[in-house]
Amino acid sequence: MSATVSPLAPKKYPKMPAIEGVRIATAEAGIKYKNRTDLLAVIFDEGTQVAGVFTRSKCPSAPVDFCRENLAGGKARMLVVNSGNANAFTGKKGREATALTGKAAADAVSCKPGEVFLASTGVIGEPLDAGRFSHLLAGMAREAKSDLWLDAAKAIMTTDTYPKVATATVKLGETEVTINGIAKGAGMIAPDMATMLSFVATDAPLSAAVLQSLLSKGVGATFNAVTVDSDTSTSDTLMLFATGAAAKHGAPQITDPNDARLAQFRRALNRLLKNLALQVVRDGEGARKQVEVTVTGAKSSRSAKKIALSIANSPLVKTAVAGEDANWGRVVMAVGKAGEPADRDRLSIWFGDNRLAVEGERDPHYSEAATSAYMKRDEIAIRADLGIGRGKATVWTCDLTKEYVAINGDYRS
Amino acid sequence: MSATVSPLAPKKYPKMPAIEGVRIATAEAGIKYKNRTDLLAVIFDEGTQVAGVFTRSKCPSAPVDFCRENLAGGKARMLVVNSGNANAFTGKKGREATALTGKAAADAVSCKPGEVFLASTGVIGEPLDAGRFSHLLAGMAREAKSDLWLDAAKAIMTTDTYPKVATATVKLGETEVTINGIAKGAGMIAPDMATMLSFVATDAPLSAAVLQSLLSKGVGATFNAVTVDSDTSTSDTLMLFATGAAAKHGAPQITDPNDARLAQFRRALNRLLKNLALQVVRDGEGARKQVEVTVTGAKSSRSAKKIALSIANSPLVKTAVAGEDANWGRVVMAVGKAGEPADRDRLSIWFGDNRLAVEGERDPHYSEAATSAYMKRDEIAIRADLGIGRGKATVWTCDLTKEYVAINGDYRS
Numbered sequence: 049m050s051a052t053v054s055p056l057a058p059k060k061y062p063k064m065p066a067i068e069g070v071r072i073a074t075a076e077a078g079i080k081y082k083n084r085t086d087l088l089a090v091i092f093d094e095g096t097q098v099a100g101v102f103t104r105s106k107c108p109s110a111p112v113d114f115c116r117e118n119l120a121g122g123k124a125r126m127l128v129v130n131s132g133n134a135n136a137f138t139g140k141k142g143r144e145a146t147a148l149t150g151k152a153a154a155d156a157v158s159c160k161p162g163e164v165f166l167a168s169t170g171v172i173g174e175p176l177d178a179g180r181f182s183h184l185l186a187g188m189a190r191e192a193k194s195d196l197w198l199d200a201a202k203a204i205m206t207t208d209t210y211p212k213v214a215t216a217t218v219k220l221g222e223t224e225v226t227i228n229g230i231a232k233g234a235g236m237i238a239p240d241m242a243t244m245l246s247f248v249a250t251d252a253p254l255s256a257a258v259l260q261s262l263l264s265k266g267v268g269a270t271f272n273a274v275t276v277d278s279d280t281s282t283s284d285t286l287m288l289f290a291t292g293a294a295a296k297h298g299a300p301q302i303t304d305p306n307d308a309r310l311a312q313f314r315r316a317l318n319r320l321l322k323n324l325a326l327q328v329v330r331d332g333e334g335a336r337k338q339v340e341v342t343v344t345g346a347k348s349s350r351s352a353k354k355i356a357l358s359i360a361n362s363p364l365v366k367t368a369v370a371g372e373d374a375n376w377g378r379v380v381m382a383v384g385k386a387g388e389p390a391d392r393d394r395l396s397i398w399f400g401d402n403r404l405a406v407e408g409e410r411d412p413h414y415s416e417a418a419t420s421a422y423m424k425r426d427e428i429a430i431r432a433d434l435g436i437g438r439g440k441a442t443v444w445t446c447d448l449t450k451e452y453v454a455i456n457g458d459y460r461s
Numbered sequence: 462m463s464a465t466v467s468p469l470a471p472k473k474y475p476k477m478p479a480i481e482g483v484r485i486a487t488a489e490a491g492i493k494y495k496n497r498t499d500l501l502a503v504i505f506d507e508g509t510q511v512a513g514v515f516t517r518s519k520c521p522s523a524p525v526d527f528c529r530e531n532l533a534g535g536k537a538r539m540l541v542v543n544s545g546n547a548n549a550f551t552g553k554k555g556r557e558a559t560a561l562t563g564k565a566a567a568d569a570v571s572c573k574p575g576e577v578f579l580a581s582t583g584v585i586g587e588p589l590d591a592g593r594f595s596h597l598l599a600g601m602a603r604e605a606k607s608d609l610w611l612d613a614a615k616a617i618m619t620t621d622t623y624p625k626v627a628t629a630t631v632k633l634g635e636t637e638v639t640i641n642g643i644a645k646g647a648g649m650i651a652p653d654m655a656t657m658l659s660f661v662a663t664d665a666p667l668s669a670a671v672l673q674s675l676l677s678k679g680v681g682a683t684f685n686a687v688t689v690d691s692d693t694s695t696s697d698t699l700m701l702f703a704t705g706a707a708a709k710h711g712a713p714q715i716t717d718p719n720d721a722r723l724a725q726f727r728r729a730l731n732r733l734l735k736n737l738a739l740q741v742v743r744d745g746e747g748a749r750k751q752v753e754v755t756v757t758g759a760k761s762s763r764s765a766k767k768i769a770l771s772i773a774n775s776p777l778v779k780t781a782v783a784g785e786d787a788n789w790g791r792v793v794m795a796v797g798k799a800g801e802p803a804d805r806d807r808l809s810i811w812f813g814d815n816r817l818a819v820e821g822e823r824d825p826h827y828s829e830a831a832t833s834a835y836m837k838r839d840e841i842a843i844r845a846d847l848g849i850g851r852g853k854a855t856v857w858t859c860d861l862t863k864e865y866v867a868i869n870g871d872y873r874s
Contacts, residue, residue, distance in 0.1 A: 172790025
């Protein structure tokens with residue numbers, strides 16, 4: 049969609065290995081975009097377990113409703129994602145479109161309709177004509193291949209300027225298992241559940257209950273800790289699929305979320321989720337800088353996160369970072385407006401290692417030169433210590449530039 | 462501060478009458494700005510009653526603390542306001558500056574220190590050198606005049622592109638009384654108490670308790686219903702002074718907030734507060750359009766206001782208005798993210814008289830041409846009807862343009 053790639057795009061992509069039991073196909077269905085793929089089908093071997101977290105929006109899209117319903121079964125055979133149309137706020141027509149797609153997908157892989165999952169991303173309010181692509185699914189299922197993860201990430205892009213992939217291998221018991229993930233998202237990004245589309249798959253033999261526990265806990269410090277513009281989408285979807293194929297190679301079947309053998313896998317999954325979430329922030333519309341906001345010394349962790357988000361979502365803080373100004377006064381403002389317990393006279397603020405304010409006043413020893421040099425970097429860390437407790441949280445955002453306004457306001461004028 | 466005046470600035474200013482018992486002086490103290498006034502002193506006759514509402518920020522400025530403390534006495538003799546420095550987050554130095562200014566003001570008009578009120582607006586975190594202007598106060602008190610309301614409004618401007626004044630005359634009992642108000646504010650504006658500086662004075666003989674009741678109730682649908690950028694200032698201050706001079710002309714002394722004779726005065730005051738609040742929105746940094754957001758059919762009025770603010774603060778809604786696009790999908794998104802009760806399939810959305818969405822779907826009868834023409838106006842009304850209750854609220858904001866980012870981000874880069 050965008051002509052220029054974000055300056056924060058990854059310099060290179062990891063080689064994405066195959067996940068046994070997962071096959072991928074993409075197609076140019078011409079739903080909205082021309083001359084690019086806009087349809088993704090992921091086919092899972094029988095026995096694949098699934099978990100998901102979704103937007104907390106009160107106006108969720110039809111596919112989100114569809115997935116929530118099917119998730120109860122815990123089993124997945126096919127995932128169908130289209131870009132260019134969100135199938136959100138499309139009423140009865142939206143439900144008809146998901147039903148039609150679900151039926152076509154189930155026919156394509158001979159599974160139950162309840163084993164199909166759908167996601168749509170793009171324009172809100174435009175009816176989605178599922179007839180335009182549902183006939184493609186059978187052929188896609190036949191021709192799907194295991195080594196198309198980067199293609200998968202490309203097919204689901206909207207205003208993204210680069211595809212987002214991540215991979216990890218990790219021991220489960222004595223056996224190596226793989227985790228692959230893709231994500232999309234650049235605008236309408238705010239932490240309230242998943243905040244964009246992301247699909248993660250593994251060959252580890254984990255039950256749906258284990259997957260759900262891993263995902264629900266993992267999302268808090270990763271996807272739910274990033275914000276581009278505080279605007280929560282109607283379509284946010286994060287799903288985790290486990291084919292279980294690694295069981296053939298000796299990986300243990302795990303059905304208890306508290307199983308100690310999950311420790312390494314959990315850490316690897318959380319790292320992968322954070323990696324994907326940061327890729328979303330770094331592709332934030334108009335972004336030129338990544339901003340990490342850490343709040344320490346708050347009353348509680350929940351309170352720390354609320355204050356961190358108040359800083360990360362403040363237009364004045366974000367424009368100051370865009371202007372390479374360590375405007376800590378605006379950080380004070382954002383702490384103050386969060387409504388959480390704070391004591392002005394114990395507040396200290398850092399930009400990187402530069403302490404600019406201490407105990408409610410400008411730090412008399414801070415170096416203007418060092419701070420100015422620091423603000424020229426493309427990764428800025430802001431820390432506020434409240435000095436009243438032990439609550440701590442970190443969130444990530446990007447700066448607010450004229451390009452954000454151009455991308456979201458200029459398209460018609 | 463700004464070279465170009467907002468296109469939404471008033472075409473002309475009302476003639477501001479004198480308020481008996483109020484005298485005004487301004488000065489060029491050179492606190493930060495050069496070649497303009499930056500200091501305002503308002504002197505009140507003995508017996509003047511006062512009320513105020515202030516920022517709910519947990520990091521309020523030193524003058525806010527000072528005013529809160531003095532408000533308990535309910536009496537005012539002098540108000541001193543400086544622009545260019547907010548005296549916020551200035552620690553012990555900040556308290557010393559308010560003490561010094563308070564003392565100089567009290568000496569200037571021979572009143573108690575508790576009868577002085579202070580406000581400061583400008584940069585946060587910079588110590589305010591009160592010695593730079595406190596010596597001017599005695600002379601200003603001597604030379605103050607009753608017909609300088611527009612000058613008063615000019616002296617307190619920061620990033621404002623025009624001064625903000627309003628006046629009303631209304632019957633109290635059988636006697637005409639006058640209400641004058643000034644305000645400043647353009648950025649760091651969000652509804653949580655007063656959201657900027659505004660000072661209102663009247664010659665009506667109303668007690669401090671009556672004033673506080675009028676102000677606390679009046680602020681909800683006026684100053685607390687406007688937002689420019691969701692960023693609540695550390696310094697927001699709205700004060701109401703009543704000299705009581707109209708008693709000499711027969712106006713009744715009112716000490717009971719529930720006195721029925723207040724009805725007309727209350728309506729006039731609320732209109733004046735709304736007038737000033739809208740002037741602040743219309744001077745929103747970078748604003749080219751005023752946006753009125755009304756939510757009807759919500760579960761409650763409180764819920765309606767929360768949803769209306771979610772729409773009014775959404776960067777995606779505000780950039781769409783800047784781009785003259787009736788992007789109702791983003792309104793759906795903003796309703797959904799508010800976290801308040803909503804039923805997607807009962808939601809309807811209007812831009813002006815153009816209904817774009819009805820009962821959870823795009824309105825099949827809407828006219829693209831009529832809507833596009835409407836979006837070119839400089840006052841845009843957005844309405845969302847939730848269809849689930851009788852709660853109703855209106856808030857006001859402006860569009861989000863590249864100028865906002867330039868004003869807040871370009872000043873150093």
